[in-house]
Amino acid sequence: MKSKQDKVPTEHFHALIMAGGKGERFWPLSRESRPKQVLSLLGDKTMIELTVERLLPLIPRERIWIVTNAGQAKMMARVMPKFPKKNFIIEPVGRDSAGAVMLGCAQIAQQDPQAITALLPADHLIKDIKGYLTVLENAFRYAARSGDLLTIGIKPWEPSSAYGYIERGEPIPFRAKGDVRFYKVRKFVEKPDLSTAREMLKTRRFYWNAGMFVWSVDAIRQAFERHSPVHAEGWEEIIRSSKGYMRGGFLNLPKISIDYAVMEKARNIGMAEGEFDWDDVGSWSALARHLPMNSEGNAVKGEALTVDARDCMVFGEKQTIALLGVKDLIVVQTADAILICHKDAAQRVKEVVHKLPKKLL
Amino acid sequence: MKSKQDKVPTEHFHALIMAGGKGERFWPLSRESRPKQVLSLLGDKTMIELTVERLLPLIPRERIWIVTNAGQAKMMARVMPKFPKKNFIIEPVGRDSAGAVMLGCAQIAQQDPQAITALLPADHLIKDIKGYLTVLENAFRYAARSGDLLTIGIKPWEPSSAYGYIERGEPIPFRAKGDVRFYKVRKFVEKPDLSTAREMLKTRRFYWNAGMFVWSVDAIRQAFERHSPVHAEGWEEIIRSSKGYMRGGFLNLPKISIDYAVMEKARNIGMAEGEFDWDDVGSWSALARHLPMNSEGNAVKGEALTVDARDCMVFGEKQTIALLGVKDLIVVQTADAILICHKDAAQRVKEVVHKLPKKLL
Numbered sequence: 001m002k003s004k005q006d007k008v009p010t011e012h013f014h015a016l017i018m019a020g021g022k023g024e025r026f027w028p029l030s031r032e033s034r035p036k037q038v039l040s041l042l043g044d045k046t047m048i049e050l051t052v053e054r055l056l057p058l059i060p061r062e063r064i065w066i067v068t069n070a071g072q073a074k075m076m077a078r079v080m081p082k083f084p085k086k087n088f089i090i091e092p093v094g095r096d097s098a099g100a101v102m103l104g105c106a107q108i109a110q111q112d113p114q115a116i117t118a119l120l121p122a123d124h125l126i127k128d129i130k131g132y133l134t135v136l137e138n139a140f141r142y143a144a145r146s147g148d149l150l151t152i153g154i155k156p157w158e159p160s161s162a163y164g165y166i167e168r169g170e171p172i173p174f175r176a177k178g179d180v181r182f183y184k185v186r187k188f189v190e191k192p193d194l195s196t197a198r199e200m201l202k203t204r205r206f207y208w209n210a211g212m213f214v215w216s217v218d219a220i221r222q223a224f225e226r227h228s229p230v231h232a233e234g235w236e237e238i239i240r241s242s243k244g245y246m247r248g249g250f251l252n253l254p255k256i257s258i259d260y261a262v263m264e265k266a267r268n269i270g271m272a273e274g275e276f277d278w279d280d281v282g283s284w285s286a287l288a289r290h291l292p293m294n295s296e297g298n299a300v301k302g303e304a305l306t307v308d309a310r311d312c313m314v315f316g317e318k319q320t321i322a323l324l325g326v327k328d329l330i331v332v333q334t335a336d337a338i339l340i341c342h343k344d345a346a347q348r349v350k351e352v353v354h355k356l357p358k359k360l361l
Numbered sequence: 362m363k364s365k366q367d368k369v370p371t372e373h374f375h376a377l378i379m380a381g382g383k384g385e386r387f388w389p390l391s392r393e394s395r396p397k398q399v400l401s402l403l404g405d406k407t408m409i410e411l412t413v414e415r416l417l418p419l420i421p422r423e424r425i426w427i428v429t430n431a432g433q434a435k436m437m438a439r440v441m442p443k444f445p446k447k448n449f450i451i452e453p454v455g456r457d458s459a460g461a462v463m464l465g466c467a468q469i470a471q472q473d474p475q476a477i478t479a480l481l482p483a484d485h486l487i488k489d490i491k492g493y494l495t496v497l498e499n500a501f502r503y504a505a506r507s508g509d510l511l512t513i514g515i516k517p518w519e520p521s522s523a524y525g526y527i528e529r530g531e532p533i534p535f536r537a538k539g540d541v542r543f544y545k546v547r548k549f550v551e552k553p554d555l556s557t558a559r560e561m562l563k564t565r566r567f568y569w570n571a572g573m574f575v576w577s578v579d580a581i582r583q584a585f586e587r588h589s590p591v592h593a594e595g596w597e598e599i600i601r602s603s604k605g606y607m608r609g610g611f612l613n614l615p616k617i618s619i620d621y622a623v624m625e626k627a628r629n630i631g632m633a634e635g636e637f638d639w640d641d642v643g644s645w646s647a648l649a650r651h652l653p654m655n656s657e658g659n660a661v662k663g664e665a666l667t668v669d670a671r672d673c674m675v676f677g678e679k680q681t682i683a684l685l686g687v688k689d690l691i692v693v694q695t696a697d698a699i700l701i702c703h704k705d706a707a708q709r710v711k712e713v714v715h716k717l718p719k720k721l722l
Contacts, residue, residue: 305713308712319698320699321698321699324702325703325706329701333680337683339683341684341687342685348669349685351669351685
């Protein structure tokens with residue numbers, strides 16, 4: 001990927017993977033002590049392994065960082081023995097994504113003041129790795145040259161009310177390697193209802209906000225200075241000496257997302273158009289779309305036997321599951337719990353989790 | 362129950378329990394090696410234990426007989442250690458109910474030529490034991506005096522297409538102990554459709570055929586002689602020496618029910634009116650009616666947590682089962698299998714069983 005002709009500082013490319021999710025939506029497979037990123041939802045590999053491995057052609061493990069809490073770091077270290085332990089950046093408490101971004105980027109800046117960092121979710125699914133890396137590499141190059149904050153907008157293939165959107169503005173001329181287009185960001189849009197989403201798609205100006213960003217550590221530091229001084233102060237303290245700050249100042253940070261703290265206020269934001277497949281796999285019904293189908297149209301992992309059963313998903317670990325005369329069901333089974341829910345209720349699994357006895361959390 | 366005034370031969374009262382069912386309809390709890398009668402579907406006791414125990418105020422264990430196969434006899438002996446082993450009457454092969462009745466009654470006749478025998482299913486549910494025993498005692502007395510074949514007809518409390526019916530004829534005068542009425546049987550009626558069942562109930566002449574009969578061994582022997590000579594020959598051979606017959610003649614008996622072989626042809630049939638509750642508990646949805654309800658109207662045995670779930674049945678042995686946004690489901694879970702079916706499909710569980718791998722039968 002590296003060539004001598006262009007002076008792209010590939011040795012300064014870093015990735016910061018945000019792995020803070022609780023994964024309640026994948027109960028009973030996910031638990032407090034086993035969130036979505038360490039689950040093998042598709043195939044044998046965990047979501048975090050897939051996320052790290054798809055970056056390796058572009059960024060070596062030494063420059064991939066994972067910001068998370070201590071318990072989850074332990075678990076991820078267990079499933080990824082090759083991953084450098086020092087590259088886990090540990091939050092003492094959760095302070096939402098603004099806190100995690102500030103902590104992660106400041107620590108990277110301490111190691112490499114010229115770092116260009118991609119901010120990436122730990123548990124999303126991307127199958128077109130080549131397409132993904134092409135966009136990502138160009139995004140790094142753009143961020144390095146422009147000093148802008150850059151987001152990657154996923155070109156939507158259907159109206160969806162499950163995602164936030166990015167509205168693009170003017171095209172930005174940039175000589176990309178491969179067919180990747182850049183635009184100014186006009187605005188970020190909260191999750192719309194379905195009919196609004198349909199209208200938005202007609203305009204061809206709206207993209208899914210996948211929570212992927214690329215910026216130089218200096219650009220994000222300046223953005224904090226301008227839009228969220230409390231985070232900028234934290235940054236300064238970390239650069240001087242992180243240990244004291246982690247026991248003090250960090251605990252006092254407000255719980256606020258990077259979108260609210262910075263992105264929605266900043267002006268210098270570009271967007272790289274992502275045409276690869278992407279799915280945040282935000283619920284069991286989202287996962288169902290990626291599992292193999294049996295002849296009756298049921299998505300099955302594990303042992304299942306279906307008679308007159310349609311459009312169901314079975315995710316089994318233990319017993320054989322027999323479905324008879326049912327449709328649109330999600331069935332997930334683990335050693336100590338079984339979830340049976342209607343596909344339309346997949347977003348409401350949290351309601352079950354909030355009623356569970358402790359031993360099942 | 363015995364008094365010196367009436368000369369009722371209570372010491373000749375026997376019960377012959379028919380325990381041949383495979384119980385496929387209760388898969389996955391029932392298996393080839395664990396049919397319905399040895400399941401604890403309601404409370405801690407198995408269906409066969411409940412069947413035997415409810416007879417004890419009227420008939421001691423020594424005069425209760427169970428006709429079944431060798432494997433099931435072993436299992437029942439295990440759950441009922443007090444039951445006399447010699448009272449299991451073993452069929453070498455299944456020859457439908459006519460074969461079982463002939464074998465059972467002939468063996469009882471060998472022990473007690475004056476026996477009056479009640480023929481009873483092994484796996485039905487009756488809660489009003491006092492009402493049941495009152496009808497049964499009067500049925501014994503009637504059968505002893507009249508020499509008729511007697512059936513017990515259950516007074517229906519709702520139209521049902523799940524049962525066969527008995528149409529009553531003229532009342533038979535009989536001085537019963539307690540309020541039990543006797544009628545001639547006009548005819549046996551196969552399971553009707555629901556609208557026919559409704560019309561039948563309006564006439565007040567129709568009763569559910571619960572498969573309960575009472576007769577002297579001599580009366581049933583004569584009935585075989587008249588209506589099914591092959592069974593009468595078997596009877597004679599058993600009286601002479603059963604061992605040879607069991608290895609030879611019995612195997613050649615036709616597979617035919619006692620209803621077809623005898624009851625639908627015989628003329629001397631009376632019916633005792635049964636006003637006690639009765640349920641053959643023929644499927645999971647039938648069982649659901651007898652389980653305790655939670656506040657959302659779900660019948661639950663085991664650990665279940667329901668959120669926006671209605672009219673479901675959960676029968677759990679292992680994991681906690683969470684239901685979310687579903688209705689009218691039956692969920693049954695064992696150590697190696699889980700059944701999830703719509704209530705309307707409960708009669709079709711056999712279709713699942715017929716597709717199962719051997720290890721799950």
